[in-house]
Amino acid sequence: MSVTPESPSQQPNALSRRTVLQRAAVAGLVATPAVGFLAACADSGSDDETSTPNSGATSAANPLGAPEDQPxxxxxxxxxxxxxxxxxxxxxxxxxxxxxxxxxxxxxxxxxxxxxxxxxxxxxxxxxxxxxxxxxxxxxxxxxxxxxxxxxxxxxxxxxxxxxxxxxxxxxxxxxxxxxxxxxxxxxxxxxVFGIWYSGKLFTDNGWAPAKTWSEFTALCDKIKAKGIAPYAYAGANAAYYQWNIILTSAAKIGGADILKNIDNLEDGAWKVDAVKQAAEAWAEIGAKYNLQGAEGLKHTDVQLKQNQYQLAMYPSGDWIENEQKKDTPEGFKYQMLTTPSITGSDKLKSTALRAxxxxxxxxxxxxxxxxxxxxxxxxxxxxxxxxxxxxxxxxxxxxxxxxxxxxFTPGTQSSQDALKAAGSEVFNLFFDGWYKDLDKEARTATNELMFGRIKADAFVERIQKKADEIKKDSSITKFKR
Amino acid sequence: MRHGRVPFILGFLVAPVTLYSYFVLWPYVQTINLSFYQWRGFTKKRWVGLENYDRMLHADRFWQALEHHAVILVLLPLATIAFALFFAFLLNVGGKGRGGKTAGVWGSSFYRVVFFLPQVLAVPVIGVLFATVYRPNESGLINGVLLKAGLDKPIGFLIEKNLALPALIAVLVWQAVGFYVVLFSAGMANIPAEIYEAAELDGASKVSLFFRVTLPLLWDTIQTAWVYLGILAFDAFAIVSVLAQDNGGPDGATTVLGLEIYNNMQQNRYGDAATYGVALCLLSLVFAAFTLRLTRRESYEY
Incomplete structure (x- = not known):
């Protein structure tokens, strides 16, 4: 997609000065439209293709009536x-x-x-x-x-x-x-299933126990840090949504799963409720104190590799991580999942609750x-x-x-399946990122700002709320409800 | 003879003009047209008039992108041309003249290849390469050395908001310099040796040779380079897309119009993408016209 013109660079020495100049000027003119052209080239297809869906006879083996001879x-x-x-x-x-x-x-x-x-x-x-x-x-x-x-x-x-x-x-x-x-x-x-992932081996070897409450969690982070290992990190360069997912999971535990429903439905002030703010505040502190060096500039593959090298203890992710890291995981690493710890003593949902x-x-x-x-x-x-x-x-x-x-199952999948069972009915989900990509993008950016200490929780929720309001007002975006 | 000329010229022009109209001008028209519609890329387009333009002009990212283009527009040509001129001068005139002939520094044919090498690398390759150079921990090329040397915190080249854009510009300069070294070398090779000889006989130093002879006689070439680099400054999409944090981040600190076009396309907002495309096209044209007008100057005949 680069519009760097290539033609003059290919036989530079053979050209006289004048032709170089001419070609450079021509290339310059040609280079300008390239981006516009890109946007346009998708526009040439036929717009109103209406093919009538084919049908075949329905039968017990083909209850939907798919045509048997069609590819x-x-x-x-x-x-x-x-x-x-x-x-x-x-x-x-x-x-x-x-x-x-x-x-x-x-x-x-x-x-x-x-x-x-x-x-x-x-x-x-x-x-x-x-x-x-x-x-x-x-x-x-x-x-x-x-x-x-x-x-x-x-x-x-x-x-x-x-x-x-x-x-x-x-x-x-x-x-x-x-x-x-x-x-x-x-x-x-x-x-x-989403959660925080750690190496079973690293934890057993050091006698660390997965945390259930926030004070246990920070104490655990302190112990890990004392060992010279980075306690907690996500990849700021391209995977900030792993972290907003954790913040919102914590928020749902504090204030109940309806918080997420309101966010999905773009309700007024849905991001500005106390639960989201509290969760953001708590996690911002983790970001400030227990981060992996340079995590903001790393891609998810870099950070996940750090964890496989035992330089990082905990990493937020979905349960695809074990399969994804198969090649880099050392023998005996044993992926295990921890649900986000309860932040307050009066959380509406138990610490076993999770997003699945x-x-x-x-x-x-x-x-x-x-x-x-x-x-x-x-x-x-x-x-x-x-x-x-x-x-x-x-x-x-x-x-x-x-x-x-x-x-x-492999140990990681087993642990996330167990967690899912333990959660019982306290399983929730959220959808706004699939519905409104723009809001996801804003949440990612704001998450990096928050977790790397450039803004506070108030500004974090303020910022995303502003984007949510914009989307709500924008008639060109189709809205979804649940 | 005369009556045969028109068909003769037409015969030559038909093919290129048709190709140019169809592949360059027609997409322009389509893009401008599309910028007045809302279109998801699947079916019906919906006419929305100037709504896309209104949204663009109220988008923070648009103004951020413009600001970045302005910065790149100043820094990229300045740095690239300065480096390229310096290197080209060393390669062609900087060495000890032999027998009255000017020559480059020792090993100049080798350096020529070295300087040109980045030009043949694809931009994504360079992006990945510099991701490692800039990586903010001990495995980064620069930070690895600095941390060993006793720095206690790595430098976040692509993380710090005020460092990210300059870091990207540095990559662009690194890549572009080679081409301009060759371009300027070609220009310098065309400057008659007598002029240098005469100047040297009059006792001119290398520095005054450069400023009094090379620079004025290369003016045309530099001017072209400037336009060319300016247009490169309006692009910068690929390097931002591959190398920058979080899609033109941190927090939009490196976004450019090309990236906003891309982001809109990613979100199936082709009308908005076209609108940004029109803005980019207008800016580039204005810039080209402006520069050509501004740098117009009598050229020397020799």
Whole structure:
């Protein structure tokens, strides 16, 4: 995307001075429009492609009525989970159930780069794993009517037990997590638990115990610091949302999970309530006193590596971290998860409460040629065998109930699954980052400002509230409620 | 003969003009048009008139970006041209003249390659490279040395708000210098040796040779370099995107218009992105026209 003109630099010595000047001037003129051109080139596709969804006969094996002879295009994000689970597990399952329907597989690390032009050009793929840094904005896709309403899928009989609907075979909350204004558009497949991660080995070797209350937590940090290890850090350069997630989790524990609901719904003053302020204050102190040197300038991979090298004790993350760090984790490291400690003595939720969600979004594009085929692919994914196969390949539990029976987890996943069980009904989630990317960005920036000591808690909530208010007023942004 | 000229010229012009119109001018028109719409990149565009412009003019990040362009516009050409002139002079004239001929310092053909090397590296490569150079802990190239030397806190090159932009500009200068060394060398090679000879016979020192002979006779080239670097200053997208903290951070301290275009596209706000594109295009054109007018000066014939 650089608009640095390259042409004159290639044969510099061969040119006379005059031609160099001329070429430089021409290159200069050509360089200017390059950025504008970039914005424009996406604008050439056909705008009003309306393909009527194909249908086939419904049967017990094909309750959604997907056309048996139509192919489906599957696009998988080739990130932390790779694409092996699709090529080795889900796609063969689909093909076995529907031998005449061809599966065309593609994978990419930049989903929007691959898929956006396909959509704009009227060649939308049926099934997309929309994930990663370059994912498409789900909110924008929904607002634009690009996503297939998945109600039919969730109401269809499940693969394993036709007397049960698909929605009843999933972890409660799965359908809601992928719903926009009450309608399910996205299937979130991987059960994800958030918390603070540490090395079981490091803690056992030093006789440290995971903290439940705030005073225990700061005492623990002091002990770790005395050992010459950085107690707590996140990566400021690109992963500040790991930390706002922790701050908001603490806020929800102080004031109840409704605090997060109000934030998601852009209620007036939702960020400025005391609970958020208190949580921000407490964590700002951790940032000021117990940080890893230079953490603000480090990327998540750098910081996670520091933890693997035992130079950092605690790191906020989701439970994908164990799989992500597989290659760098030393023998016996033993990832363990700690839920955020209670900040006040009068927290509304227990210290075992946690944020859990279904992660890794999958969608069917409504304007693709065979959306029913896409949904049928999802139905296969949501079978017990589909869930189990996924977990076997990527070591992460799915939202399919009972699909992990008989599987033994790695220590980290085991610990987060135990934490999830311990939390009982005190499990909450938040959505604003997926709905309003702008608000996520502001929260990240403000979090860095707070955690690295440039602003105080008051200014932190003030700042994000201001952005939330702006978004609320902005008629060009589609709003969501839960 | 005369009547054959028009079709002759037209024959040559049709292909390039068509290509230029279609691939350069038409996208301009599309972009300007798009800036009046709200468009998510999937289906229908919605006409919103000047709403996008209004939003842009009220966005803090827009003004921050403009400020940064102004800073880059001053520092980048100044530093690059100064370094490039200095090096080019050393490479071409700085050495001991032999037999009345001017020559560069010893090993100048080797240095020529060294200076030019950064130019052939892709910007993302340079970004990753400098992420390591600037890394704010003991594994960073600069901080590693400084910490060993007894500094107790690493310098947050990309973290400190007032250091981040200069740190990025330094990278841009580092990359650009090589090309301008070559450009100025080509210019210097065209300055007749007699002029240097005459000046040296009159007892001019190297310094006055530079200021009295080289600089005035290179004026055209420097002027072009200035325009060219100015346009580079309006870009800077790639290096900010790869190297800066948190998307043009800390807290927008390094953002540029190109990055804001990108951020808007990332959020599927193509209308807003186009609006920033139009702003960037206008600024670049104004700058180019302004500089060419301002630096217009009689050129020397020799």
């Amino acid at each position: 489906i295009n599957v696009v998988i994000f080739n990130g932390g989970y790779g694409d092996k689970y699709a090529t080795d597990v889900h796609e063969p399952m689909y093909k076995k159930a529907h031998p005449k329907s061809e599966v065309k597989h593609q994978s990419s690390q930049a989903i929007s780069t691959l898929v956006q032009p396909l959509i704009a050009g009227g060649n939308a793929p049926e099934f997309v794993n929309n994930s990663g840094e370059k994912s498409l904005d789900f909110g924008a896709l929904v607002a634009d009517g690009q996503l297939q309403d998945l109600t039919a899928l969730f109401d269809a009989p499940s693969v394993d037990d036709p007397s049960k609907k698909v929605r009843d075979t999933l972890v409660p909350g799965t359908v809601d997590t992928g719903s926009f204004n009450g309608k399910p558009y996205v299937l979130y497949y991987v059960s994800t 969600t279904a992660g890794e979004g999958y969608m069917v594009l409504a304007k693709s040629k065979n959306p029913k085929g896409g949904m049928e692919y999802m139905r296969q994914m949501l079978s017990k065998a589909g869930g189990k196969g996924f977990t076997e390949v990527v070591k992460a539990p799915t939202v399919v109930l009972g699909s992990t029976d008989g599987l033994t």
